[in-house]
Amino acid sequence: DAMVIQNPRYQVTQFGKPVTLSCSQTLNHNVMYWYQQKSSQAPKLLFHYYDKDFNNEADTPDNFQSRRPNTSFCFLDIRSPGLGDAAMYLCATSSYGTDRYGYTFGSGTRLTVV
Amino acid sequence: GQNIDQPTEMTATEGAIVQINCTYQTSGFNGLFWYQQHAGEAPTFLSYNVLDGLEEKGRFSSFLSRSKGYSYLLLKELQMKDSASYLCAVSVRRGTDKLIFGTGTRLQVFP
Numbered sequence: 431d432a433m434v435i436q437n438p439r440y441q442v443t444q445f446g447k448p449v450t451l452s453c454s455q456t457l458n459h460n461v462m463y464w465y466q467q468k469s470s471q472a473p474k475l476l477f478h479y480y481d482k483d484f485n486n487e488a489d490t491p492d493n494f495q496s497r498r499p500n501t502s503f504c505f506l507d508i509r510s511p512g513l514g515d516a517a518m519y520l521c522a523t524s525s526y527g528t529d530r531y532g533y534t535f536g537s538g539t540r541l542t543v544v
Numbered sequence: 545g546q547n548i549d550q551p552t553e554m555t556a557t558e559g560a561i562v563q564i565n566c567t568y569q570t571s572g573f574n575g576l577f578w579y580q581q582h583a584g585e586a587p588t589f590l591s592y593n594v595l596d597g598l599e600e601k602g603r604f605s606s607f608l609s610r611s612k613g614y615s616y617l618l619l620k621e622l623q624m625k626d627s628a629s630y631l632c633a634v635s636v637r638r639g640t641d642k643l644i645f646g647t648g649t650r651l652q653v654f655p
Contacts, residue, residue, distance in 0.1 A: 461640060472631060472645040473587070480640040520586055524641065532577050532589040533643055540584070 433457070436521050436536035443511050443543055451506040451539045453521030462504040463533070464496060465520040473520055479504060511543045546570045548646035550632050555652045560622050564649045566615045566632030574635040577643065578606050578617045581629045590630075591617070619651075627653045 434455045443449040453462065461480050465473035477486045479498045493515070495507040508515055521536040547569045556562040568576070575594040579587035593599055593608035593615060605618040617630055632646040 463642065465645075470650075472647050475642055475644065478640065478642055483640075485640065485642075518584075522643070524643075532579075532592055535586040535588075538586045 434521055434523055434534050434536035436519075436539050438539060439537060441539055441541050443508075443541065445513065445543055446510050449508050449511055449541070451508075451519050451521075451541070453504045453506075453536055454502050455521075455523045455534075456502070457523055457525075457534060458501060459523035459525050459534070460501075461524045462498060463522040463524075464504070464506050465522065467518045467520060467538075469517075476506070508541075511541070513543050516541055516543045546634070546636065546644045548632055548634055548644060550630075550646045550649045552647065553650045553652070555654065556622050558622055558624060558653055558655050561618065561620050562622060562651065564617045564619075564630050564632075564651070566617070566646055568613050568615070568632070568634050568646070570634045570636050570644065572636040573610065574637040574641055576606075576608055576615050577633045577635065578604075578615075579631040579633060579645075581631055581648070583628075587631055622653050624653050624655065627651060 437452050463478040464476045467473040476490045493509050497505045518538045518540050520538045522533040524533045549567050577592050578590040580590050581587040591606035598607045603620045608615045629648045629650045631648045633643045635641050635643050
C-alpha cells in the first residue's frame, strides 16, 4: 500500500549529539511536512518542502534542519538536541493543493534525549 | 497570526452524542480538517470541510461556517474506542498549503 514511512519508530539520543530522523513516501506527493508534537500538545509545523523548495516556519529553531534529496525522501536533522527537543516528530505529505483526502501522516518517531 | 481554539477536555457516556467545537482566525483559509489521534499514534483523517454546511460520514459529522470562523465535530453512538484526542486543523495557503493544528480536545468515553 502507498504510505508514509518513518524510521525509526523510537529514537534515543544523547544531549548534544546530532540525530537524523527519516521519512519516505510512495505517494509521489509534491509536499512533505515535518511536525513536532510534545506531550499533550498539538502538532507544530517546523518546515515543509514543496518539491525542492524549502519553507521554514519563522519560529523554528536553527537547531532544526531538513533535507529532501528526492521526491520520496525527507530528513529531519537536529544538530544539538536538548532535553526540550524530546517529542514525537511527525512527517506528512500532500499533493499540491488541499484536497478532501487530507494530509497523509507517518506513524511518527518518538525522540528521547538523555 | 493564526489562532485555532478547542476545548481542552470533554467527557461523555458510551452511546451518547458529543459535539466538539472549534473556532479559528487564520489568513488564507483553504479548508478545515478534523483528525483523531490516539495516545502515542499519528493523527488519522476524519473529515474535511471547505464549503459551509454539514458533512456526514457514518457516526461522524462535521460542520463549517466560514463567516463565523466556526466548526464542530459531532460524534454519535459513542463507543469506548472513540476515547482519543480530536484535532481541528485549518489549511492555509501562502504559496503552498500548510496545515495548522488547534490545541486538540481530549475526549474520554465512560461506560
